[in-house]
Amino acid sequence: MIILTGDTLTLNDLKQVVRDREEVAPGSEAIKRVEETREAVEAIVSNGKIIYGINTGFGKLSDVKIASEDVEILQKNLILSHACGVGDPFSEEVSRAMLLLRANALLKGYSGVRKELVDKLIEFINKGIHPVIPSQGSLGASGDLAPLAHLALALMGEGEVFYSGRREPAGKVLTATNTDPVILKAKEGLALINGTQAMAAAGALAYLDAEEAAEQADYISAMTMEGLQGIIDAFDEDIHLARGHEEQIEVARRMRNYLHGSKLVTRQGDLRVQDAYSLRCIPQVHGASRQTLAYVKKVLETEMNAATDNPLIFEKGGKILSGGNFHGQPVALAMDYLGIAVAEIGNISERRIERLVNPQLNDLPPFLSPQPGLESGAMIMQYVAASLVSENKTLAHPASVDSIPSSGNQEDHVSMGTIAARHGAQIVKNTRRVLAIEMICAMQAAEIRGKVKMGGTTRMLWEEGRKIVPSITKDRVFSEDIERLTIWLEKEQWKMKE
Structure with missing residues (x-):
């Protein structure tokens, strides 16, 4: 209760x-x-x-x-x-x-x-x-x-x-x-x-989903690191302490923990000196989005306990005041910010997908296909991810910068906060599908590299994921795989122990 x-x-x-x-x-x-x-x-x-x-x-x-x-x-x-x-x-x-x-x-x-x-x-x-x-x-x-x-x-x-x-x-x-x-x-x-209860309600639920998506992005990108033999040195604590952003430091710590014991990641100089940004900068990008979500959480919890009526009655009726607490500007800005932050999680995820499937960027089978040419493998999954992140870029245009006067120009500045919340929620849904695609590709790449060489946490994630999406042994209707894994990610069963 x-x-x-x-x-x-x-x-x-x-x-x-x-x-x-x-x-x-x-x-x-x-x-x-x-x-x-x-x-x-x-x-x-x-x-x-x-x-x-x-x-x-x-x-x-x-x-x-x-x-x-x-x-x-x-x-x-x-x-x-x-x-x-x-x-x-x-x-x-x-x-x-x-x-x-x-x-x-x-x-x-x-x-x-x-x-x-x-x-x-x-x-x-x-x-x-x-x-x-x-x-x-x-x-x-x-x-x-x-x-x-x-x-x-x-x-x-x-x-x-x-x-x-x-x-x-x-x-x-x-x-x-x-x-x-x-x-x-x-x-x-x-x-x-x-x-402001429509925008706050839609925004609160979008936030809860965004918070989970941010956690999932860390887990899944760790498996991508293994599939691409990424350089773990980029997550060394000293690098992130030198910058000082708490969320960045935390993401780097999580990445080190998830990849602990992995024989698939490399050290700088083993295969190459530096990775591409979509791998090397995971803590910086994911951390910045988490930093944004912390701000959004503060705004939402304040608004959830706010008096947004008009007029408001104080001192047992001794003071009745008309004001503007119903104006949704705080939530509107926060929801626009949430949309941008989650869109960036999707953006960098799609770039990792490209690195997993593009034979010009790795030494894996082209498009992770068992029979490249005869079969297309994950080729079009990357197209879908690209489409979703492009849609997110459109949805992430700030709603709060717009205003149209109403009520005979008495209400001459409005927040468009509910539009921002709706767009934010859609961005989270799109990003969750992008992460599902990355996970499908990362599981396949790690399997090709050798699943016995995976770290303990990533191996556990791989095993659970394989219960939902089987290995790619031939072309099939991958839409069904994406949707099943997206639904799984929306539940709490995906959570692993560090």
């Missing part, structure tokens, strides 16, 4: 809830804060004091006063009008993460919602009811308005949800699971959609 306090949610907690289906519950102190600020909202409604989003219109219509008897209609209309997302839906994982992050944000106690609304979000999580949320349509500045409106629709018993592997009308599923739809009260519609 994960207890939500509004302040302590971690990426590991999110992983447990979203991927391991751990249940959640609200913390008692957090509920107390929610109830105190709700009292302040109800007092505002009863005394007629004008506060944005409680008894006014929204965006450019914020100067329009709403009568007290219409405040509930106002909130419902807000959700209906803003639920205009388009495109394929986010995955169930992203939808579940959005429910989690929205509940956690409301539990900070600055939003003025009822405890019942938080309970409804948590009920959806614990029952596995996941709103169908279109992935396109957010500018990432007034919050993820369109995606979060679709989340709110499901709470109201409208729209669609994923449940037990099916996509069905929300009302039908709520009835079948004895789940009452929520009726939004003053400010609650705005509190649900003012926030």
Whole structure:
């Protein structure tokens, strides 16, 4: 059970809830804060004091006063009008993460919602009811308005949800699971959609996958070193201490450990003095990407525990302030940075693939083929890797440098953070496939060199990989191998002991 306090949610907690289906519950102190600020909202409604989003219109219509008897209609209309997302839906994982992050944000106690609304979000999580949320349509500045409106629709018993592997009308599923739809009260519609939870949810899951891909890149590149008889001296600790970047030093240490005992790697001068950069600079490149991911993790965990509503209620209603915490700029920049960092892991992996298959760059059979000429072997696998990394280069163009004014120019600078998160997630998926291709080629090359000469860790990785993808003894449909190994890499079975 994960207890939500509004302040302590971690990426590991999110992983447990979203991927391991751990249940959640609200913390008692957090509920107390929610109830105190709700009292302040109800007092505002009863005394007629004008506060944005409680008894006014929204965006450019914020100067329009709403009568007290219409405040509930106002909130419902807000959700209906803003639920205009388009495109394929986010995955169930992203939808579940959005429910989690929205509940956690409301539990900070600055939003003025009822405890019942938080309970409804948590009920959806614990029952596995996941709103169908279109992935396109957010500018990432007034919050993820369109995606979060679709989340709110499901709470109201409208729209669609994923449940037990099916996509069905929300009302039908709520009835079948004895789940009452929520009726939004003053400010609650705005509190649900003012926030960065779509970009943060998609970004958090992309980060978790990117972190694993970075680890896998180290393992797989160590086996490539063996397949190409790489020079292990490039990973000597003194080289990396001389530069001082912690992540670079750590990658070099891991490479030394993975290659410990290997008789396939060489020393400088044995076969050549220096390797190409894609081998020699593995710690520098992988380390820089890990350095970036450390920054992304910090931003995400801060945002996961942030109040991103507007207005925010402080001092038990004594101070109510309109601001811009819904603006997704911190996440947008971090997601663009994540995409670039992971794209580079893919870029250097593809260059290692080229060195494994190109007979002009090694002394292995051309394209690792058992019968070069009659059979093409891994030739087109390199084409696929090149295509994926080229697509990544396009996706890695920063989304955050773009902005289009909206809401009658009231919202005149936006983050495009949700686009950045979506692109980052796709880059991770593409890179994972590139790494799968490198692993297929590295296993084949190491096998040709002599698997008995491999290091203990790389030999273990080779043995596990061979359970998924057999040796290349003749041409076959390699697409199936790539997909099977990619799925294996997405699971946790790939992890080896150093």
